[in-house]
Amino acid sequence: MVQPTGSSLDPRDRALFTDRYELAMLQGYYESGHTPTATFSLYFRKLPPDRGYAIAAGLEQVIDYVESLAFDDQALEYLAEEGFDADFLSYLDGFEFTGEIRALPEGTLVFPNEPLLEVTAPIHEAQLFETFVLNQVGFQTLVATKGARMADVVRRRGDSQDLVDFGSRRAHGTDAGLTAARAAYIGGFDGTSNMLAGERYGIPTYGTMAHSWVQSFESERASFAAFADVYGDDAIYLVDTYDTVTGAERAVAVAADRDVDLGGVRLDSGDLTELSKQVREIVDDASIVVSSSVDEFFLREFFDDDGVASAFGPGTALTTSADAPNSGVVYKLTAVERDGTLAPSMKLSPGKVTYPGQKALHRVERDGQYQYDILARRDEALEAGEPQLEPIFEDGSLVYTPPELATIRQRASRELETLPERCRRVTDPNPYEFRISDGLEAVTQQTERSIRDREL
Amino acid sequence: MVQPTGSSLDPRDRALFTDRYELAMLQGYYESGHTPTATFSLYFRKLPPDRGYAIAAGLEQVIDYVESLAFDDQALEYLAEEGFDADFLSYLDGFEFTGEIRALPEGTLVFPNEPLLEVTAPIHEAQLFETFVLNQVGFQTLVATKGARMADVVRRRGDSQDLVDFGSRRAHGTDAGLTAARAAYIGGFDGTSNMLAGERYGIPTYGTMAHSWVQSFESERASFAAFADVYGDDAIYLVDTYDTVTGAERAVAVAADRDVDLGGVRLDSGDLTELSKQVREIVDDASIVVSSSVDEFFLREFFDDDGVASAFGPGTALTTSADAPNSGVVYKLTAVERDGTLAPSMKLSPGKVTYPGQKALHRVERDGQYQYDILARRDEALEAGEPQLEPIFEDGSLVYTPPELATIRQRASRELETLPERCRRVTDPNPYEFRISDGLEAVTQQTERSIRDREL
Numbered sequence: 001m002v003q004p005t006g007s008s009l010d011p012r013d014r015a016l017f018t019d020r021y022e023l024a025m026l027q028g029y030y031e032s033g034h035t036p037t038a039t040f041s042l043y044f045r046k047l048p049p050d051r052g053y054a055i056a057a058g059l060e061q062v063i064d065y066v067e068s069l070a071f072d073d074q075a076l077e078y079l080a081e082e083g084f085d086a087d088f089l090s091y092l093d094g095f096e097f098t099g100e101i102r103a104l105p106e107g108t109l110v111f112p113n114e115p116l117l118e119v120t121a122p123i124h125e126a127q128l129f130e131t132f133v134l135n136q137v138g139f140q141t142l143v144a145t146k147g148a149r150m151a152d153v154v155r156r157r158g159d160s161q162d163l164v165d166f167g168s169r170r171a172h173g174t175d176a177g178l179t180a181a182r183a184a185y186i187g188g189f190d191g192t193s194n195m196l197a198g199e200r201y202g203i204p205t206y207g208t209m210a211h212s213w214v215q216s217f218e219s220e221r222a223s224f225a226a227f228a229d230v231y232g233d234d235a236i237y238l239v240d241t242y243d244t245v246t247g248a249e250r251a252v253a254v255a256a257d258r259d260v261d262l263g264g265v266r267l268d269s270g271d272l273t274e275l276s277k278q279v280r281e282i283v284d285d286a287s288i289v290v291s292s293s294v295d296e297f298f299l300r301e302f303f304d305d306d307g308v309a310s311a312f313g314p315g316t317a318l319t320t321s322a323d324a325p326n327s328g329v330v331y332k333l334t335a336v337e338r339d340g341t342l343a344p345s346m347k348l349s350p351g352k353v354t355y356p357g358q359k360a361l362h363r364v365e366r367d368g369q370y371q372y373d374i375l376a377r378r379d380e381a382l383e384a385g386e387p388q389l390e391p392i393f394e395d396g397s398l399v400y401t402p403p404e405l406a407t408i409r410q411r412a413s414r415e416l417e418t419l420p421e422r423c424r425r426v427t428d429p430n431p432y433e434f435r436i437s438d439g440l441e442a443v444t445q446q447t448e449r450s451i452r453d454r455e456l
Numbered sequence: 457m458v459q460p461t462g463s464s465l466d467p468r469d470r471a472l473f474t475d476r477y478e479l480a481m482l483q484g485y486y487e488s489g490h491t492p493t494a495t496f497s498l499y500f501r502k503l504p505p506d507r508g509y510a511i512a513a514g515l516e517q518v519i520d521y522v523e524s525l526a527f528d529d530q531a532l533e534y535l536a537e538e539g540f541d542a543d544f545l546s547y548l549d550g551f552e553f554t555g556e557i558r559a560l561p562e563g564t565l566v567f568p569n570e571p572l573l574e575v576t577a578p579i580h581e582a583q584l585f586e587t588f589v590l591n592q593v594g595f596q597t598l599v600a601t602k603g604a605r606m607a608d609v610v611r612r613r614g615d616s617q618d619l620v621d622f623g624s625r626r627a628h629g630t631d632a633g634l635t636a637a638r639a640a641y642i643g644g645f646d647g648t649s650n651m652l653a654g655e656r657y658g659i660p661t662y663g664t665m666a667h668s669w670v671q672s673f674e675s676e677r678a679s680f681a682a683f684a685d686v687y688g689d690d691a692i693y694l695v696d697t698y699d700t701v702t703g704a705e706r707a708v709a710v711a712a713d714r715d716v717d718l719g720g721v722r723l724d725s726g727d728l729t730e731l732s733k734q735v736r737e738i739v740d741d742a743s744i745v746v747s748s749s750v751d752e753f754f755l756r757e758f759f760d761d762d763g764v765a766s767a768f769g770p771g772t773a774l775t776t777s778a779d780a781p782n783s784g785v786v787y788k789l790t791a792v793e794r795d796g797t798l799a800p801s802m803k804l805s806p807g808k809v810t811y812p813g814q815k816a817l818h819r820v821e822r823d824g825q826y827q828y829d830i831l832a833r834r835d836e837a838l839e840a841g842e843p844q845l846e847p848i849f850e851d852g853s854l855v856y857t858p859p860e861l862a863t864i865r866q867r868a869s870r871e872l873e874t875l876p877e878r879c880r881r882v883t884d885p886n887p888y889e890f891r892i893s894d895g896l897e898a899v900t901q902q903t904e905r906s907i908r909d910r911e912l
Contacts, residue, residue: 009630009631010466013630013652016651016652016654016655017624017630017633017634017650017651017652018650018651018652019622019624019625019649019650019651019663020649020650020651020654020661020662020663021649021663021664021665021666022663022666023651023663024663024664024665024687025665025666025668025669027686028665028669028682028683028686028687029672031686032682032685032686034672034673034682036672038668038672040668075655078651078654078655079651082651082654082661123668123672127666127668130625130666131624131625131633131650132630134625134626135624135625135626135627135629135630135633136629136630138625138626139627139628139629166475168473168475168587168591169475169586169587169590169591169594169787170590170591170594170782171591171595171628171629172595172627172628172629172631172632172636172776172781173591173592173595173627173628173629173630173631173632173634173635174465174473174588174591174592174629174631175465175628175629175630175631175632176628176629176631176632177473177587177591178473178629179629180628193475193476193477194473194474194475194476194587195472195473195474195475195476195479195534195535195538196469196472196473196474198476198534198538199472199531199534205476205538206476207475207476207477207478207479207480208477208480209477209480209481209484210477210478210481210583210586211788211789211803211805212481212494212496212579212583212788212789213481213484214803215789215792215801215802215803216485216490216492216494216579216789216792216801217490218794219910219911220911226484226488226490227484229488230483230484230487230488231480231484240805241803241804241805242803242804242805242907242911242912243804243911243912246911246912268805269805269806269807269808270805270806316782316784320628320776320781320782321781322781322782325628325776325777325778325781326626326772326776326778328772331625332667332668333667333668333671333672336671336672338674345671345672346671347667347670347671347697347698348697348698348699349667349696349697349698349724349725349726350725350726351725352725451698454675455675455676455698455699455702456698456699456702
């Protein structure tokens with residue numbers, strides 16, 4: 001039974017999950033009667049270290065947020081205490097999104113400067129979303145990407161091993177525990193240990209036993225026997241509590257003694273590659289689950305050194321994206337209404353320049369391989385490649401049916417296979433080719449020039 | 457109006473926020489009739505890189521979890537579909553915690569191997585909590601520590617500048633956004649930009665304006681004028697959209713033109729230290745808020761180079777604990793009932809050894825400075841120092857009144873002042889002295905010996 005897949009934040013709390021400056025600006029826009037239509041774009045300035053690509057994720061939580069956003073009496077009362085004006089609060093009381101959202105579907109490859117999300121709406125509506133959408137899309141995209149990196153190593157080097165998210169305990173809070181399981185699944189993982197993620201998203205759940213199980217019995221052997229009595233052929237025994245090789249031998253002996261198949265063993269410490277080979281000799285064709293410090297770099301070495309495993313359980317590295325815990329995505333104003341038309345806009349802050357205007361993004365594929373992307377003005381007639389941004393909301397109404405999670409996962413897998421292998425390397429990947437259309441190049445230069453003339 | 461400060465996860469979802477192996481073990485304990493009393497300890501094996509201390513946080517969310525934990529019909533139905541047995545599910549239906557919890561109060565210094573939390577209960581009750589308590593205490597302790605490191609630099613080197621959490625957008629999900637604001641406040645921050653954290657925890661909220669405000673008007677000057685008209689003396693102007701120095705001059709001119717005080721300016725890009733000095737000459741005694749890439753290392757250099765600021769707004773570095781995104785805390789079985797008494801227990805996995813048994817922790821202070829900690833057996837009569845662990849639950853009942861957040865924050869500040877400065881360095885801190893009592897040393901050796909005799 002799959003549950004609604006929105007944010008784990010109670011709907012009544014979503015409206016206040018925003019930075020004070022968003023509300024300060026909203027009040028400013030409202031009180032000064034300055035509410036032009038504006039376009040905001042959510043994108044990576046650059047990819048995190050060692051990443052040659054990212055996998056878009058988190059759109060479904062954004063959709064649910066936009067659909068459910070409302071300020072209730074308690075929220076309005078709090079804002080009144082915090083000094084916001086009564087007139088403005090009556091406006092918030094009836095807040096409703098009336099604009100347009102276009103987005104990259106979840107599971108799609110994304111590269112720097114490409115819009116994950118483009119919101120066009122009266123400026124105060126689009127502004128309010130900033131904090132939440134960065135929070136959700138940034139984190140899920142980070143973990144989908146981290147998961148895809150591991151899945152890609154397993155696909156290319158491994159033997160169809162299962163990848164299971166074991167990292168809820170290390171995730172930053174409960175929402176991260178849940179959405180990391182979802183994002184990792186999108187990236188190519190096979191399951192999660194988190195039962196709530198299993199219930200909410202319909203992701204397969206996996207689990208073995210902990211050291212505490214083993215320690216709680218009078219001996220390791222007795223603990224394995226008790227587990228075999230409950231779980232029979234399915235039991236997977238954690239064998240490193242005292243000594244991994246001895247533990248594996250005991251698991252074999254117990255299964256024989258109880259007359260059940262040896263489901264498998266889990267290794268959680270020591271030189272996992274070396275131990276996996278020793279243990280394979282002992283456990284015959286039973287499963288070997290490898291956990292503790294698993295990430296894409298570990299997996300690459302594990303396969304280089306002929307390690308043997310049936311499944312991996314990455315934890316910390318996955319759910320905190322440990323080597324790159326910040327996506328760095330930004331949500332920037334790229335166009336604003338002037339004299340009735342949407343005029344391109346940008347800032348000039350050092351190192352923080354933005355391509356102005358509404359965008360089109362085309363991806364060019366040839367012979368089953370992506371060749372390059374072109375970022376263009378939305379109104380340009382591009383012939384090359386396939387347009388990537390899809391309409392999500394129009395005139396405030398949802399016009400998009402979010403795909404099943406399994407469909408998103410298939411898309412991500414297909415996307416990765418279509419990306420040249422040199423761009424998928426775990427370290428020092430080649431940059432994927434990114435082009436700016438002549439039209440966008442021209443409008444960027446023109447916008448920058450006119451700002452320099454006006455402001456500097 | 458302060459709200460209940462529990463986890464942001466809906467109470468009905470808390471029971472399922474657990475790893476599948478916890479429930480698999482629970483079912484195993486239940487079905488094999490093996491439910492000895494056990495003690496689990498939550499502790500750091502070692503501190504994250506560059507940390508000389510950590511600040512305990514997250515206990516209040518654990519209390520709320522333990523008090524509210526219940527499996528509802530929908531959760532039980534899901535577990536039945538996932539293959540759990542009807543008998544076991546009837547047990548879960550009436551799940552209730554009957555044990556004891558002792559803990560370090562929030563805001564207390566904590567060092568490796570010291571229990572943040574010690575749970576003693578029938579083993580299945582204590583086991584179920586593992587995933588949630590690691591998730592909450594691990595993350596909040598990480599952020600309270602990161603926040604304290606920044607607050608400590610400001611206290612020692614700065615001029616009472618305010619520190620404000622600007623990092624909700626970069627946090628890993630909504631729960632992390634909220635609890636990071638709470639934990640940073642405990643660590644010594646003065647406020648947050650997150651309105652929901654403001655409402656829920658009673659933390660002061662702060663906010664200025666974004667670049668989009670500036671870009672949305674026909675000129676920077678017009679945007680400042682509109683903001684001045686709404687916010688008067690309180691307006692803080694973001695001045696780096698086009699050029700920081702020019703922006704600061706415009707802010708001064710607009711305030712004069714509108715006949716309001718210049719509340720302040722915010723700098724968000726470029727060489728912040730250098731710009732802060734130039735801007736101070738322009739804005740006289742108005743506030744200077746410095747954001748973008750602020751962390752303890754930045755702050756140390758900023759003060760070294762005579763930067764000038766009234767407030768700082770750290771974001772990413774704070775809410776993701778970017779240089780150390782994983783606390784590495786673990787939750788391990790340290791004792792288990794044998795023949796009616798609680799016997800010390802440990803595992804021998806390489807690099808993952810645990811001090812066995814229930815603990816006492818004493819902290820020794822002399823002349824207003826902490827000298828060393830002693831970790832001992834709970835039943836030892838220690839004379840030196842003050843005991844640190846407080847009773848939280850007894851016989852399943854809450855016996856602790858969580859302090860106000862402001863009280864916790866004061867405790868953390870006092871704790872930090874009492875820790876020798878050499879242990880508080882931002883890089884290469886001296887390790888704080890940690891002693892093991894003779895009794896604990898003896899029981900550790902004895903337990904290890906008896907396990908080796910039995911298992912190897």
